[in-house]
Each structure stands twice: as structure tokens, then as C-alpha cells.
Amino acid sequence: MSELQNPNVLMCGTGEYTTGWTGSGASTSDKKIGVVALTLFDLRRLGKVADLSMVGVSGKKFPEIRQHLEKNIAGVYKDMDVSFEEFPKSNLVDTEAYKTAIDKLSPGQAVIIFTPDSTHFPIALYAIERGLHVLVTKPATQLLEHHNTLIEAAKKHHVVCWVEHHKRYDxxxxxxxxxxxxxxxxxxxxxxxxxxxxxxxxxxxxxxxxxxxxxxxxxxxxxxxxxxxxxxxxxxxxxxxxxxxxxxxxxxxxxxxxxxxxxxxxxxxxxxxxxxxxxxxxxxxxxxxxxxxxxxxxxxxxxxxxxxxxxxxxxxxxxxxxxxxxxxxxxPFYMKYSPSESGHFDGQRGYGYISIEKFIDAVRSVNAGRTQPSDYDKHGLPTIANTxxxxxxxxxxxxxxxxxxxxxxxxxxxxxxxx
Structure with a gap:
């Protein structure tokens, strides 16, 4: 066994659940500053993840997204770094930018997918076949055949593949x-x-x-x-x-x-x-x-x-x-957005946060040789096999x-x- 290492993590998807930013501006829902990016920024602050990146279809969105995150996350919580590498770059529009972003990662690093349902399967399979751990939002796939394919691919490449069914942590x-x-x-x-x-x-x-x-x-x-x-x-x-x-x-x-x-x-x-x-x-x-x-x-x-x-x-x-x-x-049991007494983010006990943190913990443990991906199938966790x-x-x-x-x-x- 080796020491726990902090993986680089790619966020696939730039929308409401990742950033709190939608095609028409800031979200008006209960996810005004998102869940995925906020959680990963905090996990980086706490020393569990390393470099972060984010990929969408249009690079034209990123200036507004960065401004939104800077104002509503970095400007609200103490010591919160909201930096990330973006794909595609230079205001380009690229429906396959996720491949470029994934190719920059090394085996053992992680991909979190929050994109339209029809895109989950090709993105997840592309990442798994390159030895990357995957957390995909629900539904994992739209077709049972595709779900079965991801189960086999995760076994073959010895990676963690979970579905982000956060209700299991409520x-x-x-x-x-x-x-x-x-x-x-x-x-x-x-x-x-x-x-x-x-x-x-x-x-x-x-x-x-x-x-x-x-x-x-x-x-x-x-x-x-x-x-x-x-x-x-x-x-x-x-x-x-x-x-x-x-x-x-x-x-x-x-x-x-x-x-x-x-x-x-x-x-x-x-x-x-x-x-x-x-x-x-x-x-x-x-x-x-x-x-x-x-x-x-x-x-x-x-x-x-x-x-x-x-x-x-x-x-x-x-x-x-x-x-x-x-x-x-x-x-607030889902995501607590109000800061702590010290001014830091204070939502680590929310089940939206826990769902992502448990995946990162599994990635670190498997990379260190402390556990096997199949171990998590035995504990009621939302693995690709269990869902x-x-x-x-x-x-x-x-x-x-x-x-x-x-x-x-x-x-x-x-x-x-x-x-």
C-alpha cells in the first residue's frame, strides 16, 4: 500500500448543478452557486484533490462562469480558490472537447460527469477506457445495454465507477x-x-x-x-x-x-x-x-x-x-450554503457534498492499493453494478x-x- 494521493479531477458539464450558471444566467433554483464545483473547490482547500478542470461544449460561457464563481464563492467563503483549467479554449465551440480534456489526465485521476443524459455513456466509456475513475450523474445511461457495458468496462480497467445518487446519503x-x-x-x-x-x-x-x-x-x-x-x-x-x-x-x-x-x-x-x-x-x-x-x-x-x-x-x-x-x-441537509463562524464554507455534512466526497475518498483509496473497486459493491453504495x-x-x-x-x-x- 502507498500513501493517499490527491487526484486531478475533470468536471464534465458547466451547467446548473456544476456551477449554478445556466444558459440564461445565474440559476434561480436552490442551486444558485452549484454543487459540484463548489464541493471540489472545498475538497481542494481541505487537501483531498489537486488540479481541477472543467469542460463544456462552448468556451464562450467561461468568462461569465468565472465571474459568477468569483463573486458568489470566492467572494463569500474564506480561502476558497475557484481556479480551474477550461475546455474548449479561446471561445471555441467543440462538441467533443471532453476528449481533449480527458486526454490530458493520467490513469488513476477522476472525471465527474454532469451533462445531458444522452451524453453520459460516451463520456463515461471514453474516460474508463483510459483508466480514469468516473462519477456520473443519474441516470447513469438511458439504455440498459449501455449500463451493462460500463459495468464490464469498469471491471476490465480496474477503476471506480459510481452513479451520483445522492439520496442514498440523506x-x-x-x-x-x-x-x-x-x-x-x-x-x-x-x-x-x-x-x-x-x-x-x-x-x-x-x-x-x-x-x-x-x-x-x-x-x-x-x-x-x-x-x-x-x-x-x-x-x-x-x-x-x-x-x-x-x-x-x-x-x-x-x-x-x-x-x-x-x-x-x-x-x-x-x-x-x-x-x-x-x-x-x-x-x-x-x-x-x-x-x-x-x-x-x-x-x-x-x-x-x-x-x-x-x-x-x-x-x-x-x-x-x-x-x-x-x-x-x-x-440545508442537502447543501448548506451559509458560511461557518470563521467565514469558510460549512456544507461538508450535506448529502450533496458527501456524495462527491465519498467518491473522491474511494478514488484515493483504490489508487493507494488500500481497497479494490469491487469492494464498494458490497456496501450499498451507488456503484455502477449496484444501480x-x-x-x-x-x-x-x-x-x-x-x-x-x-x-x-x-x-x-x-x-x-x-x-
């Missing part, structure tokens, strides 16, 4: 999962997640074209359900239904195939009992009201043989009221909508496949 969700293990056979799960219609403006460039609201939002709770049911039940069939008409109308004018709200009905079968079967309903929407006081409405209900669990993630007994905007419910059923359900849902039929899920040897 103390409420993780505790609920532990409690569910004692409730016996699974019976019913119902999940709702929505964001306001303003998100259709933020995501207009890809909404309905490259992905849908089920991939974008339901992936959170589908993963939590799959995580809770690991070793208890497996999904066997998916039927999808959608509501339409708002996203495609004024003032949003998304492409004609954009759904407003998508619901997936999923059949589950017990892995231990021939008589026990369950059902799950996962619904997601990006046409919720604009002034509901929350950016993400999110709640779910779990019923099993010996009890049930109800979680309301949006209302945690902490609300603020402003004269100009009214009441809002806030969630395959989430992709299976999402992919089956998309096929069900497009082909207007139920879609089966089954295990074929070592692979999960769709029917």
Missing part, C-alpha cells in the same frame, strides 16, 4: 432503508417528485429531445426503491403513462414529444417467496406550480408485510417567509411509452435484460 432515506429491512415482504411503494415549470426554461435545450422527466427526476426514487428492495424483491414488468400539453405550449414551447408528467407502474416479485408480489408507482413532473415554496416536491410511501414508512422530503419543519416571495421550505436495476426500470418505461406496451425485465445469467 440520513432520512438511509435510516428508512435500514428500518425497511425489518418489515418483511414488500407490498407497495408510491413516489412523487416534481419541479416547477420554470425548469422547462432551464432545460429547454434538451427537454423532450435528449431525455424526459422520468429519467431526470424519477431516477432518484426508483434508485431508493431498488436500494431498499435489494435482496428482497426484483422488478419484472413496467407499464408507463404520460400527461402532456403544458411543456409544448406557450411560453415554454418544448418539442412536440415532451411529456409533462410520467408515471411508471412496476411489478416486483419476492426473491424468497413464490406467493409475495408487490407494485410500485413512480411519478415525476416538471410542470408543478411556480410559487409552491419548494423547488423539488418529493415524498414517498413504502408498505410491507409488517409495517409502512412515509417520507416527506420537501417539508422538514424549517420554513422561511419573505415579503416579496412568500413562504419557502428549505433543506443496474434503476436503469432497467427507466429504460423499460421509455420503451413502454414509445411502443405503448408493457416491458418485461429479467435476469439472463449475469445480465439484466429487457423483453
Amino acid at each position: 440520513p432520512v432515506y438511509s435510516d428508512a432503508r435500514a428500518k425497511a429491512a425489518a418489515l418483511g415482504e414488500f407490498n407497495f411503494f408510491n413516489a412523487w417528485m416534481s419541479q416547477p415549470k420554470s425548469q422547462l426554461e432551464t432545460f429547454r435545450a434538451w427537454a423532450g429531445k435528449d431525455s424526459d422527466i422520468s429519467y431526470y427526476l424519477s431516477s432518484h426514487h426508483i434508485d431508493i426503491c431498488c436500494w431498499m428492495l435489494d435482496g428482497i424483491a426484483v422488478p419484472t414488468r413496467v407499464v408507463a403513462s404520460a400527461a402532456t400539453g403544458i411543456a409544448t405550449s406557450e411560453p415554454y414551447n418544448c418539442v412536440p414529444q415532451t411529456e409533462d408528467t410520467i408515471t411508471l407502474l412496476v411489478d416486483w416479485e419476492s426473491v424468497k417467496s413464490k406467493t409475495h408480489k408487490g407494485t410500485a408507482v413512480y411519478t415525476a413532473s416538471w410542470t408543478a406550480p411556480l410559487k409552491a415554496g419548494i423547488h423539488s416536491a418529493q415524498h414517498w410511501y413504502y408498505m410491507a408485510e409488517k409495517g409502512d414508512i412515509t417520507v416527506d422530503q420537501a417539508h422538514r419543519g424549517y420554513d422561511l417567509t419573505y415579503d416579496d416571495t412568500g413562504k419557502s421550505w428549505v433543506n 443496474v436495476l434503476t436503469t432497467a426500470i427507466l429504460n423499460a418505461g421509455r420503451i413502454s411509452l414509445d411502443e405503448k406496451r408493457p416491458v418485461g425485465i429479467k435476469n439472463d445469467g449475469d445480465l439484466w435484460v429487457l423483453q
